[in-house]
Amino acid sequence: MIAIRSLVIFAGAVFASLGMLHAGMALRDLGKPRFFTPRSPDLREAMQASSIGLHRSINLWKAWLGFNLSHSLGLVLFGAAFVYVGVFEPLAFVHSPLLQGCAVLVAATYLALSVAFWFSKPTLGAALGLAGFVLAAALSYVGGNAP
Secondary structure, eight states, X not given: OHHHHHHHHHHHHHHHHHHHHXXXXXXXXXXXXXXXXXXXXXXXXXXXXXXXTTEEEEEHHHHHHHHHHXXXXXXXXXXXXXXXXXXXXXXXXXXXXXXXXXXXXXHHHHHXXXXXXXXXXXXXXXXXXXXXXXXXHHHTTSTTOOO
16 A cells, blocks of 8 residues: 555656646746747747737737646646645545546646657656556555455
8 A cells, every 4th residue: 555655646746746847937937938938039029929819918928828837737736636645545546446547547648748749858757657657556456455
C-alpha cells in the first residue's frame, strides 16, 4: 500500500509542479514577455493589435496568455487532486477503476499532446507522471488489493 500511495503522490506532484511552473512563466509574461512570446517582437505586436473572432475586445496576445494560464490551472488541479488522493484516500485509488482510469487517461493525453506539440521537458514530466499512475494502478491488482 505504501508503494501505491507514494506513486500516486509522486505522479500527482509531477503534474501539479508542471502546472505551477507553467503558470509562473505565463504570469511573468503578463508584465515582461519572455517565455510564451514569439521570438519576433513584430509578431507579438501583431498579436496585440489583432482581435479574435469571438469578441473584438480580446486581442490574440491576451487570449494566448489566458489559454496558458487556464492550461496551468488544469494541470495544477489534476495533480493536486491526485496528491490529495494519495495522501488522504489511497484506498479510494486502489479500489476505484474509475480513479485509476482517469489518472492514466489524462496523464496519457498530456503525454500525447506533449509529443505532438511541445518539447522534451514536458514530455519527460508527462511520461514520469503517467508511469507513476500506471504502476500504482497495476499494483492495485496484485497482492489482494484488487477492486
